[in-house]
Amino acid sequence: MRFDRADPLAAVLLRSPLGALVRGVARIRTSVQHKLLVAFLLVTLLFIVMGAFSVQTIRRMSQHTDWLDEAHRRVDLSHQLQHSLAMQMHLTGMALLVRNEMALSSVLRENNRFNDTLARIEQQAPDAERQIIQKIRTAQEEAMTVVADIANLVRDGKIDAATELQLTREDPLYRSIDDLVRVVAQHEDERMASLRASIQSANRRSIVVMGAFAVVSVVLALVGGFVISWAFILPVRAADAFLSDVAAGKFAGVVEVPNRDEFGALATRLNETARELARLDAEQRLTADTLRALNLKLEQASQAKSAFLANMSHELRTPLNAILGFTEMILDDLYGDVPAELKEPLADIQTNGKHLLRLINDVLDLSKIEAGRMELSLGDYAAEDIVGTVRASLRSIADDKGVELVTEVEPNLPDAYGDAKRLTQCLLNLVGNALKFTHHGRVTVGVELQGGQLRYRVSDTGIGIPADKLDEVFAEFRQVDATTTRNFGGTGLGLSITKKFVEMHGGRIWVESELGKGSIFYFTIPLRVELAATA
Numbered sequence: 001m002r003f004d005r006a007d008p009l010a011a012v013l014l015r016s017p018l019g020a021l022v023r024g025v026a027r028i029r030t031s032v033q034h035k036l037l038v039a040f041l042l043v044t045l046l047f048i049v050m051g052a053f054s055v056q057t058i059r060r061m062s063q064h065t066d067w068l069d070e071a072h073r074r075v076d077l078s079h080q081l082q083h084s085l086a087m088q089m090h091l092t093g094m095a096l097l098v099r100n101e102m103a104l105s106s107v108l109r110e111n112n113r114f115n116d117t118l119a120r121i122e123q124q125a126p127d128a129e130r131q132i133i134q135k136i137r138t139a140q141e142e143a144m145t146v147v148a149d150i151a152n153l154v155r156d157g158k159i160d161a162a163t164e165l166q167l168t169r170e171d172p173l174y175r176s177i178d179d180l181v182r183v184v185a186q187h188e189d190e191r192m193a194s195l196r197a198s199i200q201s202a203n204r205r206s207i208v209v210m211g212a213f214a215v216v217s218v219v220l221a222l223v224g225g226f227v228i229s230w231a232f233i234l235p236v237r238a239a240d241a242f243l244s245d246v247a248a249g250k251f252a253g254v255v256e257v258p259n260r261d262e263f264g265a266l267a268t269r270l271n272e273t274a275r276e277l278a279r280l281d282a283e284q285r286l287t288a289d290t291l292r293a294l295n296l297k298l299e300q301a302s303q304a305k306s307a308f309l310a311n312m313s314h315e316l317r318t319p320l321n322a323i324l325g326f327t328e329m330i331l332d333d334l335y336g337d338v339p340a341e342l343k344e345p346l347a348d349i350q351t352n353g354k355h356l357l358r359l360i361n362d363v364l365d366l367s368k369i370e371a372g373r374m375e376l377s378l379g380d381y382a383a384e385d386i387v388g389t390v391r392a393s394l395r396s397i398a399d400d401k402g403v404e405l406v407t408e409v410e411p412n413l414p415d416a417y418g419d420a421k422r423l424t425q426c427l428l429n430l431v432g433n434a435l436k437f438t439h440h441g442r443v444t445v446g447v448e449l450q451g452g453q454l455r456y457r458v459s460d461t462g463i464g465i466p467a468d469k470l471d472e473v474f475a476e477f478r479q480v481d482a483t484t485t486r487n488f489g490g491t492g493l494g495l496s497i498t499k500k501f502v503e504m505h506g507g508r509i510w511v512e513s514e515l516g517k518g519s520i521f522y523f524t525i526p527l528r529v530e531l532a533a534t535a
């Protein structure tokens with residue numbers, strides 16, 4: 001796949017069982033929205049479970065603290081018990097020394113405190129300890145009886161007997177109680193130590209379990225994120241690669257994705273589009289081939305036509321020139337006097353012959369241009385001379401029609417470089433047309449230099465050209481309407497030949513006209529024609 005280089009880790013992971021999981025998720029037949037929802041819910045669930053576990057751990061820890069507090073309290077109580085017992089022994093001794101009631105009642109108060117503390121220890125004490133406590137209580141009661149006897153002896157002033165009783169009965173009793181109390185205190189100390197140890201190990205266990213749980217949660221979240229994201233990234237990348245191929249004109253590819261969600265539907269649509277594009281492409285190629293073949297045929301036909309016209313025109317010109325020459329000689333009386341009634345038909349032959357020659361010349365020029373055989377013969381010329389030649393050629397026609405022929409040449413024009421003969425022909429066509437389509441008024445021929453270009457201008461006050469025909473007049477065999485031809489004669493070739501010659505010089509031709517008011521034809525030619533422009 002293409003992303004092997006861009007994303008090597010993902011590529012490795014996708015080849016592992018994780019890849020199978022990604023494809024499995026992609027294959028699930030449900031919408032992308034539902035898949036994302038389930039993924040987010042799973043992650044949320046993980047958080048909830050982790051939160052619950054933390055709360056549970058905190059609760060257990062606070063319970064442990066309570067237990068420890070309780071154990072402390074019991075240890076304290078057991079120590080108080082020892083202390084209270086010591087006090088009792090001490091106070092009894094004091095009573096013998098000071099021999100008064102107050103000291104005796106202090107022993108009794110201490111006894112009450114001892115009993116009270118013992119009762120508190122007995123609550124929640126294990127059975128073994130209860131038995132010891134029971135023994136303490138019995139011994140203590142006995143000790144109290146002895147204390148009462150000692151008190152009576154003291155009150156009776158029998159101090160020796162009291163001392164004797166204290167040494168023989170009370171002291172051994174207190175020592176045995178002390179032993180028992182010590183056992184209880186030792187039990188409580190041990191219980192606290194073992195509780196502390198078990199709490200410590202429980203805490204250690206909790207930390208380990210929590211750590212493991214956190215690690216598992218993070219791994220699960222990462223795996224889930226990887227699986228769900230790649231289940232969507234893979235089809236997007238496949239579509240991207242496919243569309244790059246399509247953009248490069250390769251329609252044969254297919255998008256293959258395991259997804260059964262919106263991405264699957266998208267892949268199906270893309271494949272259908274590719275098939276349709278491939279079909280259209282094949283169709284278009286076929287059409288292009290057919291068009292190419294047709295174009296070739298058309299080109300060949302056009303060349304054959306041009307070649308035929310060129311040959312034919314040439315063949316036609318020779319006999320026609322002979323006809324015109326002989327007619328001229330007959331009209332010039334070289335073959336003797338021509339009867340008056342023959343003069344008019346002979347003049348008609350001459351006029352029509354000349355028209356036919358012009359037509360043949362035009363066809364010959366056009367076919368030469370189309371066959372690519374027309375070449376300009378470039379040289380220095382003066383634009384003024386061209387205008388002068390055109391004026392001299394057409395002045396008689398203008399005079400015959402009563403139309404004024406005016407020339408406007410910019411003074412001191414520099415020498416130009418181009419094909420003077422062809423440019424003269426162009427200007428003759430334009431001025432000839434202007435005279436042809438003008439009944440009265442004037443025809444003006446002008447030339448001026450404009451930014452390195454010679455601009456020729458032929459304006460007339462004739463019939464004008466409708467706006468929608470302005471572009472057509474330069475096309476071959478085009479005339480504004482058929483009646484024009486009938487009224488004015490012409491072939492419809494003059495302007496198209498003019499346009500071609502102008503363009504061969506690297507120039508441009510255009511017309512401005514208003515129907516009924518007249519027309520102005522312009523063409524521009526570089527002052528000095530470059531050879532490349534004529535190619």
Ligand code: ADP
Binds near residue numbers: 433460463490491493
């Ligand atoms: P044609 O031999 O018919 O004059 P052209 O190619 O020279 O052929 O002219 C094409 C047509 O353009 C003419 O038939 C005419 O309808 C129109 N046209 C050309 N020059 C003028 C003009 N000066 N005034 C009006 N119409 C013109």
